[in-house]
Amino acid sequence: MITVEHVSKRRGSTQILSDVGFEARPGRVTGFLGPNGAGKSSTLRIILGLDRAQEGVALVCGRPFARLNRPLTTVGALLDGSGAHRSRTGRAHLRWVAASNGLPRERVDEVLAVVGLTEAAGKRVSGYSLGMGRRLGLAAALLGDPEVLVLDEPINGLDPGGIRWMRRFLRDRAAAGRTVLLSSHLMGELAETVDDVVVIDRGRIVSRGTLAEVTGDHRTLEDAFFALTSAGSGDATPGGR
Amino acid sequence: MRIVRAESLKLLGLPSAWIAVVIGLVVSPAIAFLNASTTVRAIENGTLTVPGGDAGYQELAFGVLGAIVLGVVAISSEYLTEGEESAGARQVTTSLTAVPSRTRFLAAKTTALVLTVAALATVTTAVTLTVTRVVLGDHAASLTADTAPRVLGVVLYWVLTSLLAYGVTLLTRNGVIPLTVLILNTSLVSVTYLLSRVIDAANYLPDLVGARMFLRDVRSSVQIAPVTGGLVMTSWVIAVLALGVAVFRRRDA
Numbered sequence: 006m007i008t009v010e011h012v013s014k015r016r017g018s019t020q021i022l023s024d025v026g027f028e029a030r031p032g033r034v035t036g037f038l039g040p041n042g043a044g045k046s047s048t049l050r051i052i053l054g055l056d057r058a059q060e061g062v063a064l065v066c067g068r069p070f071a072r073l074n075r076p077l078t079t080v081g082a083l084l085d086g087s088g089a090h091r092s093r094t095g096r097a098h099l100r101w102v103a104a105s106n107g108l109p110r111e112r113v114d115e116v117l118a119v120v121g122l123t124e125a126a127g128k129r130v131s132g133y134s135l136g137m138g139r140r141l142g143l144a145a146a147l148l149g150d151p152e153v154l155v156l157d158e159p160i161n162g163l164d165p166g167g168i169r170w171m172r173r174f175l176r177d178r179a180a181a182g183r184t185v186l187l188s189s190h191l192m193g194e195l196a197e198t199v200d201d202v203v204v205i206d207r208g209r210i211v212s213r214g215t216l217a218e219v220t221g222d223h224r225t226l227e228d229a230f231f232a233l234t235s236a237g238s239g240d241a242t243p244g245g246r
Numbered sequence: 247m248r249i250v251r252a253e254s255l256k257l258l259g260l261p262s263a264w265i266a267v268v269i270g271l272v273v274s275p276a277i278a279f280l281n282a283s284t285t286v287r288a289i290e291n292g293t294l295t296v297p298g299g300d301a302g303y304q305e306l307a308f309g310v311l312g313a314i315v316l317g318v319v320a321i322s323s324e325y326l327t328e329g330e331e332s333a334g335a336r337q338v339t340t341s342l343t344a345v346p347s348r349t350r351f352l353a354a355k356t357t358a359l360v361l362t363v364a365a366l367a368t369v370t371t372a373v374t375l376t377v378t379r380v381v382l383g384d385h386a387a388s389l390t391a392d393t394a395p396r397v398l399g400v401v402l403y404w405v406l407t408s409l410l411a412y413g414v415t416l417l418t419r420n421g422v423i424p425l426t427v428l429i430l431n432t433s434l435v436s437v438t439y440l441l442s443r444v445i446d447a448a449n450y451l452p453d454l455v456g457a458r459m460f461l462r463d464v465r466s467s468v469q470i471a472p473v474t475g476g477l478v479m480t481s482w483v484i485a486v487l488a489l490g491v492a493v494f495r496r497r498d499a
Contacts, residue, residue: 054346055339055499071346082343086328086335090260097259098340105252105344130328138328138335145340 006031007153007186012051012061020208021047022058027203027213029186031152034179036199036216037188040236044208045188046084049157052186053082065153077106081146083156087138088145091131095122095141098130102145116144121170135162154178156187160194172198190236192227202226206234249345249354250361257358262319270312270366270404274374278305282381289385297385300463302378306371306400307457313363313404314428317411320359322421338499348495356487359412360405367404371397392462395472399459402476406456409483416490442466452482 007029014022022044029035039045050056052063054070065073065080073079089098099113117123120140130138139162146154154175160168175185175198189195195202202219204212211233212219216226223229230236257263282301288294298304324338345351375397379386414424431437431453441448449455449468458464458475470478 050498053339053343055342057498073346076346077344080343082339084335084339084343088335088337088340089328090256090323090326090337091328092261093259097255101252101255101259102340102344104255105249105341107248142340 006066006184007035007052007155008062008064008067009048009052010062010064012048012058012063014047014051014056014058014060022051022208025061025205025208025210027210029153029184030201031184032179032182033200034175034185034187034198035201035203036195037186037203037205038192038195038230039188039190039205040234041190043205043234045190045205046157048205049082049084049155049186049188052155053080053084055084075106075149077102077108077149077151079149079151080153080155081149081151083139083142083146083154083159085157086135087130087133087141089130089138089141092129094127094129095133095137095144096126098141099145099148103148106149108148112148112150116147119147120144136164136167139163140167151183153184154186156185158189159187160189160191168194192225192230196226204230204233206236249350250357252344253354253358254362256323257316257320257355257362260319260323262323263316263362266312266315266319267362267366268312269315270309270370271373273311274305274309274370275377277308278302278374278378279381281305282378286382286385297382297387298463299387300461301382301387302375303396303400303460303462305378306374307403307461308432309370309374310404310407311429311432312366312370313408314411314432315425316363316366317359317408318415318421318425318428320355320412321415322419322424325419342499349491352491352494356409356412359408363405363408364401367401370404371400396460396462399472399476403456403459403479406479406483407453410452410486413483413486413490416487416494442468450478452479455479455482 010026012022012025025048037045047056051058052065052070062069070076070080096113096117099116100110103110103113117126120143122137122140122144125133125137130141133141160171163171175187179185196216199216201215202213203210204219220226220229223232285294285297285301324341325336328335341351411424411428415421418424438448438451438454442454446468449466449470455470455475456479458470459472
């Protein structure tokens, strides 16, 4: 369970988030949608305690992330790239992550197998493709078999097979009663994966509800998205994080 | 404890950290060998009667390069970007999602660094002083009651220097500037040393004042006792670290 309430953040004179609030519930995949630069990554980073909000609270299983002891057993996170230093091997990266939370070494090989990186585990991360880096990041997120997954653009960089695999994987997690929150700017991919949708635009939540509720009278989620956000008006700023 | 273990795995899993260890281990003994050989020849020629009192120790002041690199990469590795395709991706996001308390994270990282550098300094000091004694042979000064505190001084100097580099990198997040400045100052052009020739107060800059812990023949008009040297250098390090930690705790990762 993730609860975000009245979160606002400024960076310098720029208002990045304004009164952002939503929930991601157990047993469901929640899609966090918005154009590039809308504030998706900032919100996820605030949930994970990486960035600070000036106002509001973000709770994971009822507690601020920073208060969690051995957080990997509660929350797995996948942000940009792999999150690994490029001169380490994939296995060495997972080993220190496991050690930091007192997780057994066997988990490293288990998660490598889950994401299909067993053969590349001894290679340096600098030699990984973008997709392999994403898989390594996901492997780190799964080390503690967490209750909650927070994934920033998880299908970015994956090949079609990888996208299909990720979709099934996330559905299975939710079916097992876990909480999955993922951000994306790709509507088509999302519509087949999510149960609930939260739409953010220019730092404000513009819609939230079940997939059917947010889609409303529009033909598809994509149509609803363009109607709700500035993405269709041509003035969206690409390239933000 | 488990976080210290993770931080040790992280530090010693970096190729750059091993390069630093090798630099630390090789530089001082190699120069000590060359210097001691020169000294022996000078004594045999009659141009010198006894070796200098800082034989072996001077070289250890120089070999601290390895400790500097370790201190810098311990932090800069966290902020190294992964490359063009994912420019915002850095190891620090993984570190802080695994250990959210920034205070605990830095405490563990600092401990791992101190343990590594202390071990490296101890081994290097033993090797360097042994090389010096073996090459000097009969000309070597006998061990005195001052040897143990001097060795301790070298180890402290290496640890404090690495912490200084680490603290500065916490502020810059990027290793290039601290590496360039600190390595140049230690090796090619010692700006702090040149300053100390002009301004007396410059003798209290961290690298110079700390070396007083184990150097006994410093050519300077300012006399500083070993313990004073250690205390002043420690104060510098605490000040820089306090600033680095405060900034790290406040700043978005």
